[in-house]
Amino acid sequence: MTADQPSRPAPIPLNVVTGFLGAGKTTLLNRLLRDPWMTDTIVIINEFGEIGLDHLFVEKVDEDLVLMTAGCLCCSIRGDLVATLEDLLRRRDNGRIRPFRRVVIETTGLADPAPILHTILRHPYLSMRYALDGVVTLVDAVNGEATLDAHEEAMKQAAVADCLVLTKADLLRGDDLRRLERLTARLGALNPAADVVRADDATATAERLLDRGLYSPDGKIGDVARWLRAEVFEDAHHHGHGHDQHGHHDHNHHHHDDHGHGHHQHDVNRHDARIRAFCLTSDRPIPAPSFDLFLDLLRSAHGPNLLRVKGLVAVKEEPEHPVVIHGVQHIFHPPVVLDAWPDGDRRTRIVFILRDLDESFVRRLWGAFDGTPAVDTPDAQALTDNPLAIGGSR
Numbered sequence: 217m218t219a220d221q222p223s224r225p226a227p228i229p230l231n232v233v234t235g236f237l238g239a240g241k242t243t244l245l246n247r248l249l250r251d252p253w254m255t256d257t258i259v260i261i262n263e264f265g266e267i268g269l270d271h272l273f274v275e276k277v278d279e280d281l282v283l284m285t286a287g288c289l290c291c292s293i294r295g296d297l298v299a300t301l302e303d304l305l306r307r308r309d310n311g312r313i314r315p316f317r318r319v320v321i322e323t324t325g326l327a328d329p330a331p332i333l334h335t336i337l338r339h340p341y342l343s344m345r346y347a348l349d350g351v352v353t354l355v356d357a358v359n360g361e362a363t364l365d366a367h368e369e370a371m372k373q374a375a376v377a378d379c380l381v382l383t384k385a386d387l388l389r390g391d392d393l394r395r396l397e398r399l400t401a402r403l404g405a406l407n408p409a410a411d412v413v414r415a416d417d418a419t420a421t422a423e424r425l426l427d428r429g430l431y432s433p434d435g436k437i438g439d440v441a442r443w444l445r446a447e448v449f450e451d452a453h454h455h456g457h458g459h460d461q462h463g464h465h466d467h468n469h470h471h472h473d474d475h476g477h478g479h480h481q482h483d484v485n486r487h488d489a490r491i492r493a494f495c496l497t498s499d500r501p502i503p504a505p506s507f508d509l510f511l512d513l514l515r516s517a518h519g520p521n522l523l524r525v526k527g528l529v530a531v532k533e534e535p536e537h538p539v540v541i542h543g544v545q546h547i548f549h550p551p552v553v554l555d556a557w558p559d560g561d562r563r564t565r566i567v568f569i570l571r572d573l574d575e576s577f578v579r580r581l582w583g584a585f586d587g588t589p590a591v592d593t594p595d596a597q598a599l600t601d602n603p604l605a606i607g608g609s610r
């Protein structure tokens with residue numbers, strides 16, 4: 217029997233490296249590839265332009281490099297990305313290539329990273345064999361601000377990142393260095409949970425950029441707390457502990473726009489103003505079916521606006537085993553159940569990066585599902601707006 221059911225191989229960590237045209241992706245990867253930590257890492261490079269022949273798009277450049285040369289990874293050859301990732305697994309399983317320990321996909325500069333992430337998260341087989349470990353987004357310190365202003369794709373690239381790498385900061389001198397400060401502040405407001413590092417910083421190692429803590433190469437769940445970085449939101453709120461756990465009365469939600477996240481500390485443009493990042497925290501374990509409904513409703517009604525969602529959820533049925541959730545828009549990785557909580561903090565923490573969607577909406581929706589009685593609060597009206605709150609507060 218066991219021969220028919222071999223134990224499932226550990227998932228292989230996978231990173232997506234993105235960044236606008238000319239941000240320095242190839243330069244950075246070339247440097248990272250010299251790091252011994254990158255041994256047995258396969259890099260899939262998507263080069264824009266050449267039209268590949270059907271099954272001939274994979275070109276082995278050397279042992280560890282796979283070059284995809286058929287158009288833009290984000291749209292036209294998504295099927296080919298699947299084929300490439302499958303082909304790599306086949307060769308690995310057959311022993312035709314060394315058992316690589318990590319895969320890095322470099323996207324073209326114009327790509328919206330979401331469809332690429334979807335391809336990996338959604339595919340029934342690939343999502344079992346590969347585990348999305350982190351998205352690295354490069355932002356050019358010289359042109360970064362202008363690029364963010366002009367291109368929504370660039371904004372999305374920054375918003376989905378687990379790690380933001382500032383390139384070309386070495387070109388800035390004197391007063392221009394203030395640009396770097398502005399850009400850093402802006403990225404911090406857009407995506408507070410991301411680790412921000414200069415490409416020329418000695419600490420910008422392959423390990424820091426790529427091993428974001430969710431999966432280690434041996435297939436174990438890594439440092440989930442580091443992956444989530446939920447604590448940065450607590451600091452940002454200055455509300456101290458317990459600011460929204462109790463009863464979700466959310467007495468302060470009217471004030472979020474006034475002093476949350478530092479959105480008003482600098483000139484925001486329209487793209488920035490549309491994006492909100494926050495962490496939903498709850499110390500009350502949620503019943504699993506309620507959590508499923510909460511996520512389903514969010515995904516089906518607001519999928520395109522969930523730029524990134526990642527979290528650690530305390531489920532009522534199994535409070536000792538937190539569930540890791542991880543999604544990009546409406547597509548979520550199959551949930552992973554941990555053996556134990558990563559540390560003493562057993563609260564549900566979900567980091568949301570939303571576009572055109574109110575933080576208060578998500579909080580009220582959560583409140584409607586986590587069993588917290590929320591009638592006779594100012595949110596009662598909001599609950600009646602929720603189609604699932606049957607007869608809610610009347």
Ligand SMILES: Nc1nc2c(ncn2[C@@H]2O[C@H](COP(=O)(O)OP(=O)(O)OP(=O)(O)O)[C@@H](O)[C@H]2O)c(=O)[nH]1
Nearest residue numbers: 236237238239240241242243244325383384387415
């Ligand atoms: N001074 C400086 N130049 C850099 C840095 N990173 C990249 N460059 C230069 O910027 C240019 C573009 O870098 P690439 O690595 O080709 O950028 P890319 O993101 O791969 O570009 P595309 O694939 O066209 O999107 C090259 O001339 C690099 O030498 C950096 O940190 N400092």
